Amino acid sequence: MPALPLDEAGKYVAGAYLVFLTLILVYVAIMGAKISRIEREVTELLELEEEGGRSPTAQDGLEARPSPRDAGLQAPRT
Amino acid sequence: MYSKGFKPLAVATVLSILAAFALVFFYAPNDADQGFIQKIFYVHVPMAIVALFGFVAGGIMAIKHLRTGDRSWDMRSYVAIHLSIILGTAVLVTGAIWAKASWGHWWVWDEPVLVSFLIVFLLYCVYYPLRFSIEDPERQARYSSVFAIAAGAFVPINFTAVRLAESVTHPRVLSQTGGSLPGDMRLTFLVSLLAMTLLFVTLWKLELTSKHASAQLKRLRGRLELRAEEQGAATPARSPV
Numbered sequence: 001m002p003a004l005p006l007d008e009a010g011k012y013v014a015g016a017y018l019v020f021l022t023l024i025l026v027y028v029a030i031m032g033a034k035i036s037r038i039e040r041e042v043t044e045l046l047e048l049e050e051e052g053g054r055s056p057t058a059q060d061g062l063e064a065r066p067s068p069r070d071a072g073l074q075a076p077r078t
Numbered sequence: 079m080y081s082k083g084f085k086p087l088a089v090a091t092v093l094s095i096l097a098a099f100a101l102v103f104f105y106a107p108n109d110a111d112q113g114f115i116q117k118i119f120y121v122h123v124p125m126a127i128v129a130l131f132g133f134v135a136g137g138i139m140a141i142k143h144l145r146t147g148d149r150s151w152d153m154r155s156y157v158a159i160h161l162s163i164i165l166g167t168a169v170l171v172t173g174a175i176w177a178k179a180s181w182g183h184w185w186v187w188d189e190p191v192l193v194s195f196l197i198v199f200l201l202y203c204v205y206y207p208l209r210f211s212i213e214d215p216e217r218q219a220r221y222s223s224v225f226a227i228a229a230g231a232f233v234p235i236n237f238t239a240v241r242l243a244e245s246v247t248h249p250r251v252l253s254q255t256g257g258s259l260p261g262d263m264r265l266t267f268l269v270s271l272l273a274m275t276l277l278f279v280t281l282w283k284l285e286l287t288s289k290h291a292s293a294q295l296k297r298l299r300g301r302l303e304l305r306a307e308e309q310g311a312a313t314p315a316r317s318p319v
Contacts, residue, residue, distance in 0.1 A: 009114040012179035016118040016172040020125070023168050027281065034288050041295050048302055 080286040091280045094273035098266070106266040118176040120266055124274035126169045126195065130233055132162030132278060133202060137230015140223035152219035155226050157285045159205055161278060166199045190243040194236050201229050 102120045109116035136158040143151035173192065174184045186192060208225055212218040259267060 009179060012115055012175050013117045016175045017121060019171045019175070020121050020168055023164060024277070027164060031281075031284055031288060034292070038288065038291050038295060041299070045295065045298055045302060048306070 079290055080283050084280075084283055084287065087276065087280050087283065091273070091276040094269065094276050098270040098273040101266040101269055106263050107260075109263075112180060115176065115179045118172055118179075120270040122169060122172040122176060123267070124271040125165045125172070127271060128274045128278050129162045129165035129169055130198070130237065132158050132165065133198065133233045134230050136162065136226045137228075137233075140226035140230070143219065143223045144227070149215070149219050152223055153289060154282075154286065155223060156209070157282055157289070159202060159226060161281055161285070163199070163202055163205075165274075165278070166195075166202070169195065170199065190240045194240045198229075198233060198236055201232065205229070 098120065102117055106117075106120070108114050136155045139151050139155035139158060143149070143155060173195075177186065177192075178184050205222065205225055209218060209222045212221055
């Protein structure tokens with residue numbers, strides 16, 4: 001078969017490279033969604049852990065010691 | 079654990095992909111026979127080679143799993159096969175596009191290279207239902223490893239058989255005489271192959287890191303829930319007066 005002219009061959013070449021790029025982009029997007037779900041779960045677990053750590057001290061009437069995370073979350077200095 | 083050295087690897091991957099694209103479109107000459115359509119070669123063939131090596135690597139990692147009993151090798155094997163199937167899908171689609179432009183048909187059934195790749199691809203498609211139909215994690219990992227080893231051994235056998243078969247239309251790229259690519263085309267091809275290999279390793283590490291983090295989170299959640307239950311049991315409930 002003779003070589004296709006550039007305008008016609010260009011469509012096929014662009015199509016092939018687009019398939020490759022689309023697959024990679026879709027894959028990276030799925031991985032991004034998974035990583036943001038993991039981040040959300042970490043935040044959730046951290047909150048759960050803080051709640052679990054606070055409840056016994058509150059019952060005993062003791063002052064809860066701030067965790068390093070709480071200490072870092074103080075009101076911003078103006 | 080798996081994220082060590084990820085950042086330089088990702089940077090190297092992006093740079094090599096950009097270099098490969100630049101070489102493909104601004105350096106490598108048009109093929110004398112096929113013209114501009116031959117540019118598909120630089121994405122189609124490296125993907126096929128990396129996908130086939132990924133399948134074999136999955137089998138080797140599965141051997142490591144069965145020898146050591148370490149489930150992390152099963153996970154490595156699973157991710158390698160998973161990525162190879164994604165690349166395999168792209169190989170079939172880009173190959174069909176090239177075939178349509180070059181031969182006038184999307185698919186040629188009497189061509190050994192095409193059909194053998196499709197057989198390997200379909201064989202590995204069976205891996206998912208096999209793996210996820212087993213609930214017990216230990217059995218799942220063991221059976222999946224056995225499959226990965228058997229299928230991984232099939233890939234080089236299949237490749238050799240295809241090399242021995244007479245080609246009808248599909249060209250032979252990696253010949254024993256060193257190939258018939260001119261120097262500038264060969265350089266472009268090698269850079270594309272390197273870029274594809276780096277992309278595979280980067281995505282493999284990315285998915286493994288994500289899976290590892292997910293598994294650790296699950297363990298942590300389990301421990302916290304257990305601790306919350308223990309605290310709940312230890313605190314005496316006050317009866318209403």
